[in-house]
Amino acid sequence: MMRIGMVAGEPSGDLLAARIIQGIQSQQQALIEGIGGPEMLARGFHSHYPMDALTVFGYVEALKQIPVLLRTYLGMKKYYLRQPPSVYVGIDAPDFNLRMEHQLRQAGVPTVQFVGPSIWAWRYERIHKIRAAVSHMLVLFPFETEIYEKEGVPVTYVGHPLAQNIAFKPDTNEARERLGMELPAGAQVLSLLPGSRSSEVKLLSPRFLQAVQILQREALDLHVLVPMVNASRRAEFEAILAQYPIKNLHILDAQTPGAIYVDEQGIVRPASWTALQAADAVLLASGTATLEAALFKKPMVISYVLSPAMERIMRWKSGQARPYLPWVGLPNVLARDFVVPELLQDDAQPEKLAQACWQALRDPAHIAKVKNTFLALHQSLHRDTPALAADVILKLARQHAI
Numbered sequence: 001m002m003r004i005g006m007v008a009g010e011p012s013g014d015l016l017a018a019r020i021i022q023g024i025q026s027q028q029q030a031l032i033e034g035i036g037g038p039e040m041l042a043r044g045f046h047s048h049y050p051m052d053a054l055t056v057f058g059y060v061e062a063l064k065q066i067p068v069l070l071r072t073y074l075g076m077k078k079y080y081l082r083q084p085p086s087v088y089v090g091i092d093a094p095d096f097n098l099r100m101e102h103q104l105r106q107a108g109v110p111t112v113q114f115v116g117p118s119i120w121a122w123r124y125e126r127i128h129k130i131r132a133a134v135s136h137m138l139v140l141f142p143f144e145t146e147i148y149e150k151e152g153v154p155v156t157y158v159g160h161p162l163a164q165n166i167a168f169k170p171d172t173n174e175a176r177e178r179l180g181m182e183l184p185a186g187a188q189v190l191s192l193l194p195g196s197r198s199s200e201v202k203l204l205s206p207r208f209l210q211a212v213q214i215l216q217r218e219a220l221d222l223h224v225l226v227p228m229v230n231a232s233r234r235a236e237f238e239a240i241l242a243q244y245p246i247k248n249l250h251i252l253d254a255q256t257p258g259a260i261y262v263d264e265q266g267i268v269r270p271a272s273w274t275a276l277q278a279a280d281a282v283l284l285a286s287g288t289a290t291l292e293a294a295l296f297k298k299p300m301v302i303s304y305v306l307s308p309a310m311e312r313i314m315r316w317k318s319g320q321a322r323p324y325l326p327w328v329g330l331p332n333v334l335a336r337d338f339v340v341p342e343l344l345q346d347d348a349q350p351e352k353l354a355q356a357c358w359q360a361l362r363d364p365a366h367i368a369k370v371k372n373t374f375l376a377l378h379q380s381l382h383r384d385t386p387a388l389a390a391d392v393i394l395k396l397a398r399q400h401a402i
Contacts, residue, residue: 002030002397005085005109006045007076007100009054009093012288013115014039017091019161020114020393021045023386028394033085034076039268048076054096069096077103084109086397091115094126102133110396114138114158114389120147121325121333127151135396138389141334142380156392159383165267166295168378175278178258181250184221188361191225191275193284193293194237200285201236203305208283209244210350215357216247222361223248225278227259227271281360283353286328286342294331294374295381299360299367300340302329303348331377339373 004024008017014037021032021043033046035054041047053065053072077100080088088104090097092115101111113134119126120143130137130153137148137155148155176183183189190212194204216222224246228234234253241249252259252271259271272289276282276296284290286304293300327333328342341356343349359366 002028002401003083003085004030004032004393004397005034005080005088005104006032006040006091007035007054007089007093007097008037008040008051008091009035009096010051011037013037013092014051016114016161017045017089018043019386020089020091020389023388023390024393026387027390030397035072048079054093073099076100080104080109081107086110086400087112087393089114089393098126098129098133102129105133105135108400110135110400112136112138112393112396115140116144116148120144121328127153136392138392140381143334156388157383158388158392159385160291160381161385162292162295163378163381163383164385165265166273166292166378168375170277170296172278172280175274178261179250179252179256179274179278180258181223183223187221187223187248188219188280189223189225189278190215190357190361191227191279191282191284191298193227193272193275193282193289195285195287196229196233198233198236200304201233202240204285204303204348205237205240206244207303207305207348207350207353209241209246211283211353211357212246212249213244214350214354215361219361221248223250225250225252225275227252227275229253229270229272281357283357286344288330291330291334294334295378297371297374297378299370300331301353301356301360302332302340302342303353304328304344305348306345331374334377334380335373339370 006017008014017036018039021040024030035049035051036045036047037051049072053068073096084107087110088101089112090101094117097113101113105111111134116137116139117126131151137153138158139145139155140160142157145155145157192208194201194208212224228237228251234251252275254260259274261269263269276293276298279298282293282298282300284293284300286302290302325333331340332338343352
């Protein structure tokens with residue numbers, strides 16, 4: 001039986017990898033093993049270490065986790081070198097996977113990296129490490145192919161799996177009805193997504209809530225949805241909410257009826273997706289959630305704040321004061337334009353956030369332009385990602401077997 005090595009390092013990677021496993025299994029019987037999470041395990045993946053060993057948020061936590069990360073890396077490397085797979089697939093987690101891929105490629109194992117580091121924004125010099133470590137890149141965004149082709153790295157654009165899992169025309173009313181909340185006729189809904197990390201919740205939530213306080217002085221019927229990834233983040237958010245109370249606020253988590261559900265394809269839809277689907281507009285932290293909001297065709301305001309210490313660390317680590325591109329949010333990066341506002345660092349003030357949210361909620365011309373742009377973006381990202389990725393992976397594995 002064909003053996004495929006695979007490592008995913010966080011929940012978003014687990015979801016991506018599960019789709020790739022599904023694509024491989026539709027074409028080839030294979031033992032797929034390495035490090036993965038519950039979505040991968042549900043598809044028959046064999047995990048040698050818990051994915052939590054690699055799920056690290058921020059530089060400080062990474063320093064604390066070094067012993068665990070090192071044991072995990074050395075253990076997997078020893079296993080793969082002793083029993084080389086037909087191909088190795090790294091799913092995101094570039095710090096871990098590029099090291100592993102370099103070692104295995106030197107040992108003659110073909111390597112695939114699915115989701116490359118954002119060299120188009122930070123630290124372009126990492127292309128040299130990628131060229132040495134990776135046999136073939138699988139990229140999520142069409143503009144990335146030009147970068148890798150120019151640098152002599154084999155690359156295939158496979159689209160973004162999320163584009164297959166979110167409808168071109170999401171049903172806002174369906175999400176609201178599923179939640180069963182009492183929303184007055186004509187009420188507008190703003191969803192707040194202050195991030196999944198403790199530092200994000202603590203830095204962004206006070207600003208977001210103060211912005212809503214400003215909005216609710218004029219829009220008394222404005223309702224607010226706030227999805228929380230776990231009990232710890234909810235406790236942190238509620239402590240901040242006590243200092244900046246607002247009306248008509250609904251927290252969505254695993255205990256909220258209808259917030260998390262399994263769709264007809266067997267895909268678990270998180271509370272954040274329900275909050276996005278049910279919203280008229282979104283105020284959120286920069287990150288993957290901005291792409292999800294774009295796929296739900298929602299006008300949004302993107303914000304982010306780094307602590308002074310974290311900002312210094314990022315500048316030191318990258319050697320840059322800011323990204324190469326003028327945009328931070330993925331929707332703007334993909335559109336090559338400021339389709340939606342980005343209020344970062346000192347600009348992330350409640351008054352500015354509230355003003356931008358007013359436009360996202362009440363400006364018909366802006367709303368129509370955003371939705372049309374995001375529909376085109378969705379169409380460009382919609383590919384049969386599992387099949388395209390599986391084709392590349394299995395071709396390399398079969399060539400290696402000859």
